[in-house]
Amino acid sequence: MTSSKRDHLVDTALDLFCRHGFHATGIDKILAQSGVAKMTLYKHFKSKDELILATLHRRDEKFRNDLMRDVERKGKTPRERLLAIFDVLGDWFSGRGFTGCTFINASAEYSAPENPIHAAAAEHNRLVSAYILELAKAAGAKDPNALAQGLMLLVEGAIVMAYVAGQKDASEQAKRTAEILLADAGI
Amino acid sequence: MTSSKRDHLVDTALDLFCRHGFHATGIDKILAQSGVAKMTLYKHFKSKDELILATLHRRDEKFRNDLMRDVERKGKTPRERLLAIFDVLGDWFSGRGFTGCTFINASAEYSAPENPIHAAAAEHNRLVSAYILELAKAAGAKDPNALAQGLMLLVEGAIVMAYVAGQKDASEQAKRTAEILLADAGI
DNA sequence: GACTAAACAGACAGGTCTGTATAGAAACTC
DNA sequence: GAGTTTCTATACAGACCTGTCTGTTTAGTC
The missing domain is CATH 1.10.357.10 (Tetracycline Repressor, domain 2)
Structure with a gap:
């Protein structure tokens, strides 16, 4: 499923955004917690x-x-x-x-x-x-x-x-x- | 008056924090808008x-x-x-x-x-x-x-x-x- | 097994951030 | 007027930021 990585990224990002805020949550933290590579994120989303x-x-x-x-x-x-x-x-x-x-x-x-x-x-x-x-x-x-x-x-x-x-x-x-x-x- | 610079910094910071948020407002922007030197800010306040x-x-x-x-x-x-x-x-x-x-x-x-x-x-x-x-x-x-x-x-x-x-x-x-x-x- | 598409790992660029250090200018005090 | 304090200007360190790039590895399909 092409969107399972995407879903996982959104879930992880939502968790971190809620806990620490949007500006305070860097892309790298979302990647580290989700275990997804950076290029995969930027394939699914044009920007933060x-x-x-x-x-x-x-x-x-x-x-x-x-x-x-x-x-x-x-x-x-x-x-x-x-x-x-x-x-x-x-x-x-x-x-x-x-x-x-x-x-x-x-x-x-x-x-x-x-x-x-x-x-x-x-x-x-x-x-x-x-x-x-x-x-x-x-x-x-x-x-x-x-x-x-x-x-x-x-x-x-x-x-x-x-x-x-x-x-x-x-x-x-x-x-x-x-x-x-x-x-x-x-x- | 030793506190006029301090007051001016607080006024400027309040304006920028309200308009753009706290994380999004950098120390440098507060300094540029207030015209105060960085060391003066850190003399009055230990941190952001x-x-x-x-x-x-x-x-x-x-x-x-x-x-x-x-x-x-x-x-x-x-x-x-x-x-x-x-x-x-x-x-x-x-x-x-x-x-x-x-x-x-x-x-x-x-x-x-x-x-x-x-x-x-x-x-x-x-x-x-x-x-x-x-x-x-x-x-x-x-x-x-x-x-x-x-x-x-x-x-x-x-x-x-x-x-x-x-x-x-x-x-x-x-x-x-x-x-x-x-x-x-x-x- | 060969081809293809997706994801990974990680370096990198260019910029921003906070906080510190240094050296010179301005103002105030005695 | 000399000395002291205050402020300015600027460079700097070290960390973090977003977004790009290059290879390598994995997974799925024919």
Whole structure:
């Protein structure tokens, strides 16, 4: 399979980027940890930035797939699922390898909005927002857009508080706050 | 004045760190933009990390001073001031030089919680939280701790949505959501 | 077994990084 | 005005960075 090396590179790069950041992770470290030769990397990716984009793409897919799967397992009704989001966040925060949100971190290192890396983070954000909006509509909220945007603020806020301030219980606080918003939305 | 060069270095470094990130900003660029000699920098700061810590310290002081000043000018009662926080955020987001939260960005680049740079970001977070809690108590909230933590989630969430997703109106959405929380807190 | 394509190993170029060393200029003090 | 401190300018060391290049080895196919 021609793409097995590629996949392995993306996996390794994602691990190192998450743990140490993008600028702080050199190509050589990714090669050493993956055991892949340099020329193989540059055959699959034109540059380090392209490798970063590929890792962000994989991270986005895995993150949203895992989120939807866990949310739909933990909650049966749309209302339960909106609240289950914060339980999933709690599991994520208390997991061993929690290093914050890869996309927030990527935006921090590539601040220009027109940078493709920053744009990829914005797109991920948009897709998560769309999922929450979908649930809010299914739950029959009075103003689904307002509810979804409010919940998204709580999600992002909880991630920041858990990562920057080390406040791992931010997800529980966010869940309690979300219940207030759900009540206000009539569900 | 022995500290004028030092102050100038911190100002310049803060500007460059905010615009381009910490790893991406080399000592030489700070020297070129400030017009200060390298040995002068290393006389005032033992290392680049110490310079970073000094810039974060200044940023924290300026940020919270400006926040409190603007909030207390825009709102007269504690309740008004809690809501005014989000108006101040809106001004910040739409300002020309908005590059997200320096402390979230610093945490992203220095992920280890025991790293002094990450710790400085956590401390800033704690101090902002304390200010909001103070206002929540003065406003006579039913459960000031819960209200303050909920508002803090909205603040951090709004910053992320404004910076990562470019959603500059996140502050308005956060304000509308905050009003729901205030009502729930009985104020 | 011969041919082909992929991956490996490692040197290399050219640039950047942090931090140090040295020598001269400017400013301040007595 | 002499002496001291402060700053500048610049070179330097040693490490790291990305990306290229050259061979060699492995693996798969006919």
